[in-house]
Amino acid sequence: MAAAVTRFFLRGAGSKVPNTGVSTRGHSSFGATLLKLSPSCNVRTKTQRRHAAHFTFQPDPVPTQYGPTQKMNLFQSITSALDNTLANDPTAVIFGEDVAFGGVFRCTVGLRDKYGKDRVFNTPLCEQGIVGFGIGVAVAGATAVAEIQFADYIFPAFDQIVNEAAKYRYRSGNLFDCGGLTIRAPWGCVGHGSLYHSQSPEAFFAHCPGVKIVIPRSPVQAKGLLLSCIADKNPCIFFEPKILYRAAVEQVPVEPYTIPLSQAEILQEGSDVTLVAWGTQVHVMREVANMAQEKLGVSCEVIDLQTILPWDTETVCKSVVKTGRLLISHEAPVTGGFAAEISSTVQEECFLNLEAPISRVCGYDTPFPHIFEPFYIPDKWKCFDAIKRMINY
């Protein structure tokens, strides 16, 4: 295969391209255009194969209660929510790095042209600036939707979020608040993002009373939950599973609608094991529930937590009282991850109902690695195996 590749490269190289002569003016193409490989040489050797997605997106039934729907993927459902917001709230502004041309994930496409560049705009490249600016917009009574380009790059804004946004209302005796602020950020693994385009940093912020944290699993959920965050009178962080931006497609209502925060959703009822996840991992869990049913005859209850902070302890604990077993799974490292918090609360609330130790299937305690991602992530086989062990406990 490699030999064929070389041939194609060299054949390309032989074909003449304008401006390659030494005496011509343009530089344009040293080593050149020439390298266009014919599609036929795109046959891959084993070492080149990219891994298939680790999950299968499962669309929900088409919602009927919110009027007409349209086919949208997850980034389009975000755009739709932002569009509704700009249309209905004249104070609303949307900003961040590269937001004006539509954003690197295309979530704000068309909005600047539709609503003007004073409402949808680029900021200088500075996350602490973006969040601080957003807090200020909200303190002045307007609605701020701030985009951080990747959740991995939210940390320069950590101080603004943790020490400022989260504490504004409390420290001023409720004289001032920044409840009009929503921070959006693409989140989670994508298959090849490595250390800084893969992280799930929700647990850092879950240690921070005063902010809400929300993570949707699908386009329909994303729009309703984002609109709830924007409407909510507390600063919210909305993490968007970026692997779903294009991969997840559903019929999404065109009109605005909200989905309540701090309410988990039971996606599938079951009697033997409760599976809790959020974002992309919900789809892994759904598949695992099917595997457990088919291969082990085990009935799983699948819960999408949706809001990480403040989270719905009641729904989760009720389920565990029924099933007696709990598996929690997230991509972030296991130590200090949000699964630890859930596990600890459930242990306190449901100790006598538990048939097996609560199981956490999460990322390892390492940075998110590039080439080792298939081994790092809490994939369906690891989750399946954990269920097996709980049942056999």
Next chain:
Amino acid sequence: MDRQGNIINPSEDPKLSKETVLNFYQKMTLLNTMDRILYESQRQGRISFYMTNYGEEGTHIGSAAALDPSDLVFGQYREAGVLMYRGFPLDLFMAQCYASTDDLGKGRQMPVHYGSKDLNFVTISSPLATQLPQAAGAAYAIKRENMNRVVICYFGEGAASEGDAHAGFNFSATLECPLIFFCRNNGYAISTPTNEQYRGDGIAARGPGYGMLSIRVDGNDVFAVYNATKEARRRAVAENQPFLIEAMTYRIGHHSTSDDSSAYRSVDEVNYWDKQDHPISRLRHYMLAHSWWSEDDERSWRKQSRKMVMEAFEKAEKRLKPSPELLFTDVYQELSPSLNKQRESMWRHLQQYKEHYQLDLYDK
């Protein structure tokens, strides 16, 4: 040097030897060739990501040549030419982009996150501008060693908006660090043009505000970059102070393979820089005028350089990926007991479910 490769002011001709200039040219063009092949290979899904250096070759080679090989480099990500100038072999560039077992970074980072201890090039990190205050600290430590070394820190005009950039500038000035801040002002930060990044007079104008010497230079003139960096280095060492260089250039390629720049800038704009003011063609004009280079030389060098890159490319493509064992090392210097348990449980799992993992692609 003007666009036709003529030296405008003879007193500023660095008067480099033919051999040196040929080396500049070969490194700039080799970088360009490597970029084209790796860009194309990403398009075909052979590597996961790539960032080209098109149009900025002059800033890399001109600055790298003015340094001592022992000077410590902190880069952003678009400075592969600096590493190439220092002698980083094509095989290792390829190994990093392919995340093969030969990658010095052990396959952990995305493509273009090179690093080399031997060549004093600190491994690239994606979060922007974090390297600026780090470079100040490194320069401070190097100053105390008294070895006549400096630190050079590269960054984009976009990254210069980060809070860390302010910290880096101010720390290095107040703590008198022998440090060259090298800003590649290439007109864009992804889609954001400079007039949405700052309203002052560029990055160089910030120097005086920090009590820092600064200069703006034509980044597409490799000799001008060389001169500026040489002088910055001289003063940084002699006077233990930071020096800010703003090299004006243009990002001819897309930001990365994830970007399509036609969404925010015109083809005409890109063509203008590509055709009218390219650092490689400027230098070629200079060499032609001196009869140091001919059409035959160009042809055979092209062929040779392409062959070199292709050979390295093929070699890397065939190699295995690093052992999954390396997922757990280097988190800490030592493997903690709890991480060791996780490591063991991963291997147990992979053993039990091996048909679901492509272990044959990885080293044992």
